[in-house]
Amino acid sequence: MKIDKLPQEFVQAQPILATLEQAGYEAYFVGGSVRDTLLGAPIHDVDIASSAFPEEVKTLFNRTVDTGIQHGTVMVLDHGEGYEITTFRTESTYTDFRRPDSVTFVRSLSEDLKRRDFTINALAMRHDGEVVDLFDGLSDMKNGIIRAVGDAETRFTEDALRMMRALRFSAQLGFRIADDTRQALRDLAPNLTKIAVERIRVEFEKMLMGFNAAESLKLALDDGVINYLPGEPLKIWDNIIQHLATHQPADAFAVWSLVLVETDLTSSQINRFLRNWKLSRETIVTVMTVVPLARQIDKVSTFDLYQSLPYKKTLFELLTMLGVSNGTIGQIRHIIDMLPITNSSELAIQGGDLIREGVMTPGPKLGQCLKKIEYAVVNGDLQNTRESLIQYAKEQVNDDN
Secondary structure (H helix, E strand, O other), rough: EOOOOOOOOHHHHHHHHHHHOOOOOEEEEEEEHHHHHHHHHOOOOOEEEOOOHHHHHHHHHEEEEEEEHHHOOOEEEEEEEEEEEOOOOEEEEOOOOOOOOOEEEEEOHHHOOOOOHHHHOOEEEOOEEEEEEOOHHHHHHOEEEEEOOOOOOHHHOOOOOOOOOOHHHHHHHOEEOHHHHHHHHHHHHHHHHHHOOOHHHHHHHHHHHHHHHHHHHHHHOOHHHHHHHHOOOOOOOOHHHHHHHOOOOOHHHHHHHHHOOOOOOOHHHHHHHHHHHHHHHHHHHHHHHHHHHHHHHOOOOOOHHHOHHHHHHHHHHHHHHHOOOHHHHHHHHHHHHOOOOOOOOHHHOOOOHHHHOOOOOOOOHHHHHHHHHHHHHHHOOOOOOOOHHHHHHHHHHHHHO
């Protein structure tokens, strides 16, 4: 098969392949960029594989960086964009279930491709768009199948994360996992406990953001994969699957909010769960802000919504995924739209103003007074004007005396 009109990303990289080929080496576009082009999806990274060994690559180009030379990868910067060229290679045993103990550089494309995870990712493409398919990846792509290259148990034993990648690709592409590949996933799922949490988290988040996330999560639940993921066991996966059938989260904030909102976990338990998944502080703060609001959205106060303004995108996305009525969501939007301020810096006075006016002196009471002013303005009990706020502060001082 040949792709007649190559995307611009490949056209820009063609001089790299031309240089390698003119020097007598083989060179191909490989990996996700080839797959995504055939699927009509956006291309992210253009990867190149070549029969040239790293030192040979470096002699052909003026500007190179050893980004992973021990694994055969050199980045070439001669043509503006940086392109990674990786030497054809074979790999030894994977004693840690994540990376090969050693790699051996080879001159054979077939030897290189057969170590890859799935047939749809084991496609190569020449500079002119001719696709090289040694493992029936085009057929699997046409039929919507995720199939391991060669023996599935071997591929998953080499790198256990490939099991999560199978689920992720199934969710993103809507492909089914081949029977033998799924059986290996079922049998070897316990090996996921040997994989770094961060690596599992990336694949899990991408899986739940895929348009076929409900089916992939159900498969993970049915086949017991879910039991070997980080964090405490949850009992509400069926609920999450139902929500994912109609809406998928757009980002990691929404993923984790959806995962936790219908659990009975307390705030401290949610915090521990998220830390076990090694999430960023930003994600933890976002989830711990929106989950309590969504759990009691009918009782939420105006000031609660004001405090959650930095996280409103995630809140509204979560409410939509939970199937909250348009009427309720509209009311929440209206309350937010009508807020007189969006943060304390928009108050007509600040602490320095009260000090200069002789109303208050620096200290804890000044901060407490400003909080009361902020609360009153947000709730519509006090006009946000300089005169009104100073008068309110004076009344607070008199009450304290």
